[in-house]
Amino acid sequence: MKKHNFSAGPCILPQEVFEKASQAVLDFNDSGLSILEISHRSDAFVSVIEEARSLVLELLGLQNKGYQALFLHGGASMQFLMVAYNLLQKKAAYTNTGTWSSKAIKEAKMFGEVAEVASSKDKNFNYIPKDYQIPEGIDYFHCTSNNTIYGTQMKSFPKTTAPLVCDMSSDILSRTLDFSQFDLIYAGAQKNMGPAGVTVAIVKEDILGKVERQIPSMMDYKVHIDKDSMFNTPSVFAIYTSLLNLRWLKNKGGISGIEAQNDAKAKLLYTEIDRNPLFKGFAEKEDRSTMNPTFNLTEGTDKASFDKLWKEANINGINGHRSVGGYRASMYNALPLESVQTLVDVMQHFEKIS
Structure with a gap:
C-alpha cells in the first residue's frame, strides 16, 4: 500500500511521474534503449533538457526576459559556493533564517565581506526577520524563501537596488510570485520539483561577468549557459523525471x-x-x-x-x-x-x- 509521504526530501512526486519514469527506465520513447543508457549528446536527450529548461522559465513567467535556466550538480549546497564565486567581489548581504542560510553565509565568507543584516537565531529560527536595512553598495542580497527545518516562509521580499538572490529549494513552483524581482534563483530539485541528483539555477545573464577573479569552469554560470547545461555529463534521469514533473504541473494549471x-x-x-x-x-x-x-x-x-x-x-x-x-x-x-x-x-x- 502506498504510504502518505510527508518526507521533507527527497519528496513525493505524482504517481503518473513515477509510472512514466519507470517505463523510460525500461524503454525510453520506444527507442529500444533505457533512459539510463542513452547518450546525453543524443537528439533524444537534447530535446528533453531543452524542453525542461524552457518549461522552468515558462512556469515562472521569465521567458524572453534575459534569464537562463540551468540544470546543474551539487545541490543547493554547491550553489552556496557558486553564487559567491560568480557574484561576490567585495561585500554581500545575507539574512540568516535557519540552517541552510547559515551554511550559505559560511561559504560566502571565503570570497569577501558578508553583512548578516538580520537573523532569527535568537528564537531558534521560528520567525522571519522584518524591518531590516540592506546596505548600499553591495554586490548582491541573499535570502532563503522557505526554511524546511523550522517551518518558516518569507511572504514578501525586500526591495533592493542590488541583485536579489534566493534559495528556493523547498518552495519553488509552489506559489505565485513576481519572479522577475529575483536576479538569481536556485533550488535542489528533490524538495518539490524532481528526484535527488539535479539542481536548477535561474540566472539573469546581465548580473554575470562583474567579478575580477578567475572562476573554475565548473563553477562558472557563464560556461554552463554557453554550453546549454551540457558542459559536462548532466544528470540524465533526474532531468528527465523533473521534466515529467514540470509537464504535470503545467497540466495542473501551472x-x-x-x-x-x-x-x-x-x-x-x-x-x-x-x-x-x-x-x-x-x-x-x-x-x-x-x-x-x-x-x-x-x-x-x-x-x-x-x-x-x-x-x-x-x-x-x-x-x-x-x-x-x-x-x-x-x-x-x-x-x-x-x-x-x-x-x-x-x-x-x-x-x-x-
Whole structure:
C-alpha cells in the first residue's frame, strides 16, 4: 500500500511521474534503449533538457526576459559556493533564517565581506526577520524563501537596488510570485520539483561577468549557459523525471493552479494544530510555511501513543528535525489533500482517546 509521504526530501512526486519514469527506465520513447543508457549528446536527450529548461522559465513567467535556466550538480549546497564565486567581489548581504542560510553565509565568507543584516537565531529560527536595512553598495542580497527545518516562509521580499538572490529549494513552483524581482534563483530539485541528483539555477545573464577573479569552469554560470547545461555529463534521469514533473504541473494549471491546492492543505492542517489542545505550532503564525508545517506535542502528552497512531495510519516522514524536535509534515505539490486529511483524522482521534 502506498504510504502518505510527508518526507521533507527527497519528496513525493505524482504517481503518473513515477509510472512514466519507470517505463523510460525500461524503454525510453520506444527507442529500444533505457533512459539510463542513452547518450546525453543524443537528439533524444537534447530535446528533453531543452524542453525542461524552457518549461522552468515558462512556469515562472521569465521567458524572453534575459534569464537562463540551468540544470546543474551539487545541490543547493554547491550553489552556496557558486553564487559567491560568480557574484561576490567585495561585500554581500545575507539574512540568516535557519540552517541552510547559515551554511550559505559560511561559504560566502571565503570570497569577501558578508553583512548578516538580520537573523532569527535568537528564537531558534521560528520567525522571519522584518524591518531590516540592506546596505548600499553591495554586490548582491541573499535570502532563503522557505526554511524546511523550522517551518518558516518569507511572504514578501525586500526591495533592493542590488541583485536579489534566493534559495528556493523547498518552495519553488509552489506559489505565485513576481519572479522577475529575483536576479538569481536556485533550488535542489528533490524538495518539490524532481528526484535527488539535479539542481536548477535561474540566472539573469546581465548580473554575470562583474567579478575580477578567475572562476573554475565548473563553477562558472557563464560556461554552463554557453554550453546549454551540457558542459559536462548532466544528470540524465533526474532531468528527465523533473521534466515529467514540470509537464504535470503545467497540466495542473501551472503555479497558480497548484497554489490553490497547497493553500487548502496548509489551512486544513494548521486549523487542526491551532484547535487541538494536544498540539502547538512551532513557527510564528504570520511566518508559517505552506510547505513544511512544524508542530510539537503539548507538555505531558503521550508521544509514544501518537507515534503509534500515525504509523498505523500508513503515514511516513513526519518526525521533526533534531534541531526542532516534534513533528514536520512536508506538503509539497504532489501530496494529495487526502493525505493531509488522514493526518488530521489521526490527530483528532488522538485527542479523543487521550
